[in-house]
Amino acid sequence: MSIWEYANPVKFIRTTDLVLPWVAAGAVICLVTGLVWGFFFTPDDYRQGSTVKIFYIHVPAAMMAINAWVMMLVTSLVWIIRRHHVSALAARAAAPVGAVFTLIALATGALWGQPMWGTWWAWDPRLTSFLVLFLFYLGYMALWTAIENDDTAADLTSILCLVGSVFALLSRYAVLFWNQGLHQGASLSMDAEENVADVFWYPALVCIAGFILLFVALVFLRTQTEIRARRSRALLARERQA
Numbered sequence: 001m002s003i004w005e006y007a008n009p010v011k012f013i014r015t016t017d018l019v020l021p022w023v024a025a026g027a028v029i030c031l032v033t034g035l036v037w038g039f040f041f042t043p044d045d046y047r048q049g050s051t052v053k054i055f056y057i058h059v060p061a062a063m064m065a066i067n068a069w070v071m072m073l074v075t076s077l078v079w080i081i082r083r084h085h086v087s088a089l090a091a092r093a094a095a096p097v098g099a100v101f102t103l104i105a106l107a108t109g110a111l112w113g114q115p116m117w118g119t120w121w122a123w124d125p126r127l128t129s130f131l132v133l134f135l136f137y138l139g140y141m142a143l144w145t146a147i148e149n150d151d152t153a154a155d156l157t158s159i160l161c162l163v164g165s166v167f168a169l170l171s172r173y174a175v176l177f178w179n180q181g182l183h184q185g186a187s188l189s190m191d192a193e194e195n196v197a198d199v200f201w202y203p204a205l206v207c208i209a210g211f212i213l214l215f216v217a218l219v220f221l222r223t224q225t226e227i228r229a230r231r232s233r234a235l236l237a238r239e240r241q242a
Contacts, residue, residue, distance in 0.1 A: 007084035030210030038203035060211035068098030076158035088154035093222035099137035136164035
């Protein structure tokens with residue numbers, strides 16, 4: 001069995017119909033468990049107090065905002081190289097989900113930053129690159145909407161996705177590229193000196209799993225919708241020609 005078999009829209013829909021309920025259920029279980037565990041059964045931080053619990057939403061959302069763009073990059077490259085329509089539609093389906101995750105990360109970051117830094121916003125390298133990434137999400141979605149021909153839209157948005165990947169990279173590694181800035185280093189790290197304490201680490205991992213499963217479920221659902229919408233447009237075009 002080859003992965004390219006799922007480039008067939010019928011097989012993609014049939015397979016995701018079977019998987020989607022399980023992924024959605026896993027997302028709900030992980031999110032409810034992780035958030036309840038994190039917000040109600042972990043102590044306040046000795047420096048940040050209860051504000052630290054924004055971490056359980058902010059970090060997973062920020063991770064998925066970047067990884068959603070990476071997924072769009074991969075599927076866009078598949079479209080450019082192999083011309084599989086499902087991959088282009090999957091990239092289109094992922095964009096609004098990634099944009100919402102980016103907005104959540106920006107909003108929760110501001111809620112955390114105000115009591116910690118004394119300001120809602122700072123032109124920190126990571127924050128700035130993250131804001132630019134959000135603007136790229138908006139531009140990507142607008143470009144899809146502005147162009148009537150789906151193949152042309154897929155080509156141009158794929159190029160835009162390649163350019164925007166620079167800011168996805170900067171959003172992830174800006175702290176390493178620039179030593180100056182308010183934003184702290186990685187909270188979840190293999191380095192024991194940088195990593196958060198285990199009491200915060202374990203519920204955070206459950207929340208991250210929940211966000212990943214939620215992303216997968218939403219992308220599956222939205223890709224199915226995009227496939228059906230493309231079919232409808234094709235049928236309408238044939239009827240007009242007839």
